[in-house]
Amino acid sequence: MSDSIGKVKAQKVTLKGKFELECGQSFNDIELVYETYGVLNADATNAILICHALSGNHHAAGKYENEEKPGWWDSLIGPGKAVDTNKFFVVCPNNIGGCHGSLGPNSINHDTGDYYGPDFPIITVRDWVNSQAKLSDLLGIEKWHAVMGGSLGGMQALEWSYLYPRRIKKAGIIAAAPKLSAQNIAFNEVARQAILNDPDFEGGRYLDKNKYPKQGLKLARMVGHITYLSEEAMRSKFGRELKKEKLNFGYDAEFEIESYLRYQGDVFSESFDANTYLLMTKILDYFDPASNFEGKLVSAFESIEAQLLVVSFSTDWRFAPERSKEIVNALIEAKKNVSYLEIDSPHGHDSFLFANEDYVKGLSAFLEN
Amino acid sequence: MNTIEVIKNWIDKESEVLDLGCGDGEIINILSKEWGSRVLGVEINQDDINKCIHSGLNVIHQNIDEGLGNFSDNSFDVVIMSQTIQVLREPKKALQEVTRIGNESIVTIPNFGYWTTRINLLLSGKMPVTGTLPNTWHDTDNIHLCTIKDFENLCSECGINIREKCFFNKFGKESVLAKVVPNLFATTAMYKISK
Numbered sequence: 001m002s003d004s005i006g007k008v009k010a011q012k013v014t015l016k017g018k019f020e021l022e023c024g025q026s027f028n029d030i031e032l033v034y035e036t037y038g039v040l041n042a043d044a045t046n047a048i049l050i051c052h053a054l055s056g057n058h059h060a061a062g063k064y065e066n067e068e069k070p071g072w073w074d075s076l077i078g079p080g081k082a083v084d085t086n087k088f089f090v091v092c093p094n095n096i097g098g099c100h101g102s103l104g105p106n107s108i109n110h111d112t113g114d115y116y117g118p119d120f121p122i123i124t125v126r127d128w129v130n131s132q133a134k135l136s137d138l139l140g141i142e143k144w145h146a147v148m149g150g151s152l153g154g155m156q157a158l159e160w161s162y163l164y165p166r167r168i169k170k171a172g173i174i175a176a177a178p179k180l181s182a183q184n185i186a187f188n189e190v191a192r193q194a195i196l197n198d199p200d201f202e203g204g205r206y207l208d209k210n211k212y213p214k215q216g217l218k219l220a221r222m223v224g225h226i227t228y229l230s231e232e233a234m235r236s237k238f239g240r241e242l243k244k245e246k247l248n249f250g251y252d253a254e255f256e257i258e259s260y261l262r263y264q265g266d267v268f269s270e271s272f273d274a275n276t277y278l279l280m281t282k283i284l285d286y287f288d289p290a291s292n293f294e295g296k297l298v299s300a301f302e303s304i305e306a307q308l309l310v311v312s313f314s315t316d317w318r319f320a321p322e323r324s325k326e327i328v329n330a331l332i333e334a335k336k337n338v339s340y341l342e343i344d345s346p347h348g349h350d351s352f353l354f355a356n357e358d359y360v361k362g363l364s365a366f367l368e369n
Numbered sequence: 370m371n372t373i374e375v376i377k378n379w380i381d382k383e384s385e386v387l388d389l390g391c392g393d394g395e396i397i398n399i400l401s402k403e404w405g406s407r408v409l410g411v412e413i414n415q416d417d418i419n420k421c422i423h424s425g426l427n428v429i430h431q432n433i434d435e436g437l438g439n440f441s442d443n444s445f446d447v448v449i450m451s452q453t454i455q456v457l458r459e460p461k462k463a464l465q466e467v468t469r470i471g472n473e474s475i476v477t478i479p480n481f482g483y484w485t486t487r488i489n490l491l492l493s494g495k496m497p498v499t500g501t502l503p504n505t506w507h508d509t510d511n512i513h514l515c516t517i518k519d520f521e522n523l524c525s526e527c528g529i530n531i532r533e534k535c536f537f538n539k540f541g542k543e544s545v546l547a548k549v550v551p552n553l554f555a556t557t558a559m560y561k562i563s564k
Binding site (some may be wrong): 364 | 384418421425
């Protein structure tokens with residue numbers, strides 16, 4: 001039966017040595033926080049790597065002491081769940097550039113003694129995957145049973161499959177795209193402009209000046225949040241419901257959707273770093289595996305050995321099913337082992353976070369076959 | 370021989386096989402395990418897809434009626450379409466697509482000309498409900514039923530060559546009667562076709 005993993009704690013590790021980034025810069029020693037659930041078997045063949053998306057972190061499942069809210073993928077990770085922690089050893093790191101304990105813009109740059117802030121180099125999906133491979137070495141995992149994630153997390157799983165073909169048995173690429181569309185980038189740019197133009201942004205040095213671009217980050221999140229929901233989900237959840245009985249002819253939050261978005265923006269802006277948000281949107285924009293192969297995705301996938309499962313959701317318009325099919329069709333053409341599932345779900349892009357029955361069955365069949 | 374044995378007879382070992390409307394993956398599972406085929410299924414039913422995935426088979430969630438343009442010309446050695454063409458909106462187009470994608474194709478149809486079906490219709494005056502066609506006319510997925518003659522006519526109309534054919538009785542086996550007068554005595558017909 002499905003149950004919660006219970007109380008969890010984060011762990012910290014230092015990846016020693018020089019770490020070269022795709023942009024040409026490098027780090028010395030990288031601190032990464034991560035969580036694990038379940039038990040690694042003796043021959044280390046039951047490990048699953050979970051990659052988080054734009055606003056995610058290492059807290060994927062279970063609850064912290066004294067906290068009510070479980071991890072972001074608690075619906076799918078736990079005993080008897082889609083990612084069954086009775087069978088699998090699950091690892092979820094906070095990626096470099098994050099703001100929840102791993103090396104990121106809100107870390108101190110030991111060379112200068114100041115926060116990295118805007119000087120933090122632009123990271124790529126490839127850099128993340130390379131850092132995750134180093135983490136695998138430290139954990140004694142030569143080959144992952146599976147690497148999986150939703151959205152930007154799915155892009156990391158995809159990158160794993162062709163970058164480290166021998167180190168991954170399966171890849172779960174969920175609600176992802178082979179690259180961002182102009183519309184995707186446009187939404188990211190609006191989010192960035194909201195942050196960059198907040199007077200408290202201070203050119204990214206807000207931490208040094210004891211300020212915080214809360215309004216900018218809030219706005220960025222509000223725009224982002226709209227793209228995570230489907231029109232259908234918004235209509236059924238909020239419709240044109242008013243907070244009060246009648247219109248008050250003003251600019252306060254009158255409709256429920258306004259108040260919901262403001263609330264989401266507020267909560268998010270209090271727990272996330274603005275520089276990290278900027279960085280994450282850039283990582284998304286830059287992801288384009290075909291770009292090194294004259295735009296040919298099929299060629300980018302040549303080295304893949306893993307079995308892949310691509311999953312999309314019917315009402316996702318941020319990374320619509322058509323975008324997943326681009327990945328699938330290139331994999332078919334490259335004669336790779338791929339399965340594709342299109343799940344009927346009303347929750348838009350956020351669908352990947354919900355334990356939809358078909359989705360759960362598909363995932364567990366894939367992980368356990 | 371039964372259908373799967375005939376299919377094995379008709380295709381080389383280790384061929385690349387696409388099964389359109391693969392159901393729970395029965396055919397491709399056998400071909401993959403016993404014939405060394407590299408297989409891919411296409412299916413629309415979620416439960417069947419999960420069964421395929423559970424068996425470790427590659428399967429694509431796709432509605433054949435919405436097109437097969439994502440599969441390029443001659444990209445598979447063999448394309449199988451078993452007991453599927455009769456549920457499609459455009460059987461003729463599907464047949465053309467099957468022969469475009471596969472170097473060779475194997476298509477299986479339920480034969481509406483089978484004698485009990487004919488008698489059923491003749492005597493009762495109602496659309497036949499039989500063992501192979503168990504649903505009533507308004508409740509059936511089989512919207513484009515045909516007889517063996519009809520199917521062979523469609524092939525020739527489309528310029529498709531019938532390389533091999535095999536007829537099965539209601540027990541899914543080849544029989545003398547089904548072989549001699551197939552349109553009357555075969556419940557199922559299987560064809561190996563190509564452009």
